[in-house]
Amino acid sequence: MTVDAVQDGQARLTLSGMLDLARPAVLQQCRALAQPYPRFCLFFAFTDGNQRAGVVHVTGGEFDAVWRQGADLIRGLTGEAGGQAAGWLRVDWVDSVEATHWARLQSALGDTKRNYFRYGIAFDPDFRHALTEQELNANAVLYAGSTVTNARFNPDNLAIYGRLRFGAEPALPADDAEVLVFSTSAIFCDGEELHALHSRGLETGRRVVGALDAPIVKGMIRSGSDFLARQVGGDGRFVYGYHPCFDRQIAAYNTLRHASTTYSMVEAFEVTRDPGLKVAIERSLSHLTGQMIRSVTLDDGREGAFLVDTGGEIKLGGNAVAILALVKHCEVTGDRRHWQLMEKLAIGISAMQDTASGGFVHVLDFPGLKVKQAFRTIYYDGEAAFGLMRLYGLTRDPRWLAIVERAFDYFIREEHWRHHDHWLGYCVNELTRYRPEERYFRFGLQNVAGYLDFVTERITTFPTLLEIMMAARDMLVRMRAMPDLHHLFGSIDLEKFERALEARARHLLNGFFWPEMAMFFGNPARIAGSFFIRHQAFRVRIDDVEHYLSGYVAYLRHLASSEEFHDLVVAHGRARISAGQGV
Incomplete structure (x- = not known):
């Protein structure tokens, strides 16, 4: 495992080191999805702490190939040769999927308190354009302003983040088009150790804490x-x-x-x-x-x-x-x-x-x-x-x-x-x-x-x-x-x-x-x-x-x-x- 310079008295793992540490934990917990969905869908997110995390996602039928491709892509986003930057790494994997139609999803958002939609959304049935719950909320994609109390798509914010994430603005589906709503499980590495994250309910996305001591x-x-x-x-x-x-x-x-x-x-x-x-x-x-x-x-x-x-x-x-x-x-x-x-x-x-x-x-x-x-x-x-x-x-x-x-x-x-x-x-x-x-x-x-x-x-x-x-x-x-x-x-x-x-x-x-x-x-x-x-x-x-x-x-x-x-x-x-x- 490679480490960079000591920070705050602790030797911190580089991105490559964090990926090495995370892989066995993800492999142990990740389960293949049933057809017709890709067997594995993984999201890799990384930041040096000073800018919004770069995110990539990869789908495929074999875990090893999906992991290898995702790891290479997230290393490429660091701009560092070999991915040797230190920071924070998070890996999410899709663990459940529900197909719905765009119009029905809009209706569900109307019944949800703003910023409390706790699922990811794939805008097409093949997961080509998919955003996790954390991405949606952190980029205000489902926030229509302080006067709108429920969740609602914000096309402008989706366009801004979509261009950053996919290189092109994802097209909004037609009302009768199929979209996917999904949940993920995840682990997080802070450069020193792994943390299991909650995947359901109000705790979604943050670390599992035992006794509140x-x-x-x-x-x-x-x-x-x-x-x-x-x-x-x-x-x-x-x-x-x-x-x-x-x-x-x-x-x-x-x-x-x-x-x-x-x-x-x-x-x-x-x-x-x-x-x-x-x-x-x-x-x-x-x-x-x-x-x-x-x-x-x-x-x-x-x-x-x-x-x-x-x-x-x-x-x-x-x-x-x-x-x-x-x-x-x-x-x-x-x-x-x-x-x-x-x-x-x-x-x-x-x-x-x-x-x-x-x-x-x-x-x-x-x-x-x-x-x-x-x-x-x-x-x-x-x-x-x-x-x-x-x-x-x-x-x-x-x-x-x-x-x-x-x-x-x-x-x-x-x-x-x-x-x-x-x-x-x-x-x-x-x-x-x-x-x-x-x-x-x-x-x-x-x-x-x-x-x-x-x-x-x-x-x-x-x-x-x-x-x-x-x-x-x-x-x-x-x-x-x-x-x-x-x-x-x-x-x-x-x-x-x-x-x-x-x-x-x-x-x-x-x-x-x-x-x-x-x-x-x-x-x-x-x-x-x-x-x-x-x-x-x-x-x-x-x-x-x-x-x-x-x-x-x-x-x-x-x-x-x-x-x-x-x-x-x-x-x-x-x-x-x-x-x-x-x-």
Whole structure:
């Protein structure tokens, strides 16, 4: 086996070496297709990591001949004599085929959520023009824009990729023409070892992961936070995000998400203690505090501060997540230099509360502080209350607790638990630490109890669902030491809760940009190791990554004491059986 120069301390296989390593594994697993299809159809994909993978496919009746031809073709795409380039190799083989007609396929796409068509398509019955599921989705061939919620052919994108892949634009079939829909099994080599990949369902195309244990979770936290650190420029501003199909940078900006992303980076730093991440956090905080937050004198003479967004908007949630970032930074590093600024931001939030009702105004104009929008999103309420609770936990200043309790009178009265908001889940978990009152615990349970089927079954990764579950999990564990509240356990199925929590944590693996998926996009090295939102054309935005990180940081803590939680679940199950409620 040939190797190139040592990279990151590891000797990495060249393409030839990876092909040598992969062949026995593919041969062992690949099974011949039945007639009338070619017995073997293999796809070879390779990238050096810096550009979209080159892909070739070969069909034939004998495995050895198909493999040899495919290996020669993929070596030829590297542009290196003998194929000695190092990078990533993936080999797919067709394992099932279904013939259909073009019109029927269009109808099936209309019933499929965009970017969730998980099969390859051959545009002719002989597999001359065939694209795998990964190729179709990474090149937006089945994406018709953000206003079209279902999968739909994009002829322009098909033409662009078709010319690259086949040297000519594949002709779209007539409505009654036969086309093939197929699935593949695959292996991936990262230059060091082989990884088996899933071939069915929501996991299609990414590696098989056994137990979702601490090393796996910590590795994703490190990788995702490294990605965020790389997005922080010298001036402290982030690259806001990417549309990775074509490596297009998102030009917009949002100061609220700047602050909340920084908060998640500090959470990750508490886990990794990575020096490079710390440097990026400091740059981001410097820009946040020096450029984005403005101090003002309120009408009552108090000195407040507000996070100002584009368009001169003051968002309630902006002040809240700025407090979250600064409090967490203070807790993790011991740095108290932003103590006064946190107080001024909290005063800003207090100025946005109606003391009579407890509710908040959501958006003000800067600098006039006139109400621009009384309500914008339910998230702002939870963010504001959570931010103040975290500040109270740091300073024990009763002003902040009083604001939150007034707000919760309003939240309970308006049944805000019906929104199943993760920020409210975070907040009520914090509130019950200092005010362990039944009404607050009841609210926290209501926030998730009727939501468990959604948490379990939602096909999008929806990372905030893990966050809401982790906040509720912490609250449930603390309730175990409070016998007067044990009757509340009857309002939630803890066995179902545990299954939903674990299912959601595993499903988030499908939103991680494993290299075997990233390799098909416009700039694999830029996005590998980040997190994405599939139904938004695989968008990678700083706040998308933020929520995956926060969920997995909390899940990592859960793994450290999972037996404690499972004991609670088991005890609750026994109690239900004793009470005649069944298993």
